Amino acid sequence: MNNINKNQLFWASCLALLVTSLSFGIRAGILGKLGTDFQLTTAELGTITATAFWGFPLAVVIGGFIVDVIGMKKLLVMAFLFHLLGIVLTIFAQGYWTLFISTLLIGIANGTVEAACNPLVATIYSDNKTTKLNHFHLWFPGGIFLGTLIVILFNSLGLSWQIQVAVMIIPTLVYGYLFSKLEFPVTERVASGVSTSTMYKSVTSPLFIFMFICMFGTAITELFTGQWIDVLLKNVTDNAILILTLTTGVMVIGRGLAKPVVHRFSPQGVLLISAILSALGLYLLSTLTGNSIFFAAFIFGLGVCYFWPTMLGFVAENIPKSGALGLNLMGGAGMFAVSVYTIFMGGFYDKLILQKLPEGANEVDYLNATPGSEMADALNLAKNAAGPEILQATLIVPIILTIGFLGLVIYMRSKKTNLIISK
Template identity: 30%
Template sequence: MSAKTEGIAPNASRLLWAGFMAILAAGVGFAIRGGIFDNWGKEFGFTATQLGAIGGAGFSGFCFGIILGGVIVDKIGYGKLVALALICHIISAFVTFGASTPENAYSYLFWGMFIFAYANGTLEAVANPLVATLYPNNRTHFLNILHASWPAGMVLGTVAGWILDDKMQLNWKLQLALYLVPTALYAIMFLGQKFPKSEAAEKGASFVQMLKPVGILGAVVACYLLALFFGDIIKAFSPDNAKAIGYGIGGALLIVVALITKFSLGSILLFILFVTHALVGAVELGTDGWIQNITGNLFSSEQGKYLFIWTSAIMFGLRFCAHWIETKLKLSPIGLLLVCAIIACVGLNLASGMQTFGMALVALGIYAVGKTFFWPTMLAVIGDRYPHTGAVAMSIMGGIGMLSAGLIGGPGLGYGKDRFAGEALEKANPALYAEYKAAEPSKFLNLDSTAAYGLDGKKLAAAKEASPKTPEQQAVVDADQKGDRATLKADSFIPMTMAGIYLLLLIYFKAIGGYRVVKIDEQAA
């Protein structure tokens, strides 16, 4: 199946691969960042929860880029957003590289990652609706090809980080700068191209018409996550009032959407898809952000990189096969998502008990197969069922997924690592736990009821690096590994929940005559 013959525009293939390169830049930056978490923890003394929050900013900013971009892309055109993303990618490098001391590092790294993610989100606000518009007859296939660039970028970033960090031991700033190479390439590939309009924009749909199917129900999901985000940001300035202010901002945004849509309730199906995509973001990207760190801890740093490359390579290859799998197995997009959720759940459960490198290859390989089709196929479902929303619904759903990864998935796994490792050491040796526990408690979603003391980052790093290890140091390392395994086990409950939702959706579509692509004129009628 050719990208040239399937596309509705003569430059469809070039635009597809330009979008591919743009997302590849995000994947390269993501992978290198995951590989240097240990550098940051050692250099600046961060806890796992702090590292998770920094990594989470690399997702949260994405939400703003994709939602704001998705709202205006049909009105201002794709080219202007590509230029904005390019500028933000460059700025993010300078901000991130400003981290130099334990006192300033958290702020510089957090905001550097946020700006980087904003650029990535802006590019996806371009690429997703662009490819959905260019290939209306086979969105699942070509959106999966577009998003094959994400694991490709992760493979390239991991290999580059492995060579520059483990082998050459170059400064982490030099490693992170590599994402600027594909950044320059996507800028060149998009330069001078003519972009088509989405089907909704071509029909003259207004922004209000595009937003109505999202309505109050869909906005509740996005605004709740935005409330969490603003509350987390404001916490640095007003810790006592942060939560209330965050919910106040989220509530105000919800009222704005209600007024704009004239209090349209929105589509219940779209609401369910939004909630499910929040789970997708948490389990796919949240886990990706930590998996290299976890496997490197359970085995070795080098083996952790091998495993990350292995899972990313599986995703890259399979995302070119979505059409073949749907056709041969006679699966609808919802059926494909259901199968993937079950496989991902099995893979994470197996990974929680992996003791050998061979078993890790099997367990994480199964998990990789499961997570491969989640993100692009969910986008394809939006494009198939809600073409009249243009880029709006698709972009909001992408933003929800990334916000969830940044606020729930990444920090949640970091919190799990802290909590379970601390509990394991306290159970094994209370006196040793008192010596190694972090100065500040870790919390999930800023809830005081979840407060738990993890292990101090610098002391933990020293115990890991000691050779030979004292019995006490070995006990600390063992507890940390037990925390990692328990975290993967807890993580498996997310795809289990997704499988239940996809099963209900499968039953729903069967009841209404089966899953099919909706045409915009039909939907309007």
């Protein structure tokens, strides 16, 4: 790695992840406006949102299989092109299908970024993987934090959602330029001479399969809640997006302080604590009102803070022979689970709303009701009541994770004890 500039590669990777997270933050803030402008049902909004999560696993899994062959640089050039095309198409969207296609392209770009950057960070910082993956992934909540602030600021200035989306073009052009100029190493698996057959064997081990399944739950807890927070909690504040701003702000600080936390509690210990705090945070978000909702957001932010990077770090450190494929299968599992869950919950949310409308009501008529009318007011009341119920239904996910990660802590402790005894 004599000609490899680790710092420049790391910061260019962070900028690419910033674009990924800006797309989440800005989309979360404009979701309601998209529904109004294009007269979309909640189920249609759920499908559009889920499309980003479909594109991500598609790209990250395919990337996991080919990154060792074509190299990380080519993948990141592809990510740049998909990001640019997806952003431009979103700006000029005309309805459901153009939003669907543009969001899919951005999702593919986001997955391609992770397919290349996760193994890149694990390769250039092979002696400190979990900490550096946390530092890298702080740019995900960091970008969502910035994205929500952009939405709040631009809304106050009366600027359109198209201008808010256009902001992402600037960092996209910068990271595309940087990666085109930098030299890349080969992946850690290739450099260490681990065979492809050994890599495939590693991703079928019981420990990897367990972490793969747990990734479903950690991703749903973090990303579904964050992406839908503005829609689900309009009953507690006129600017529910501020809840996401606070949550992601906590995550940025937490991931920045990952080193002492991970060293003190171990990756599996951090995951257990995260699951407990996430369950508590979701419960509080679904029950508290008024200013106390921001305390709930703080607890939830602490809970989901370390989930994604520590899941990847655990696999990189404890199943290293799984290589880039292992990291990318984990990311793909998380995003795929969120896409399925989002579609399911979008439909469930619509059913809850319909149940809370007057008997025999047609939701489409209510969606097209004149603002301020009796029908529009009834629809808002129904949405306000249904939102917390979605969060309460999601609460089961971190509760199951708590049980699973408690088992992981016990397993890893016994494994360490057996290793000491054998020595």
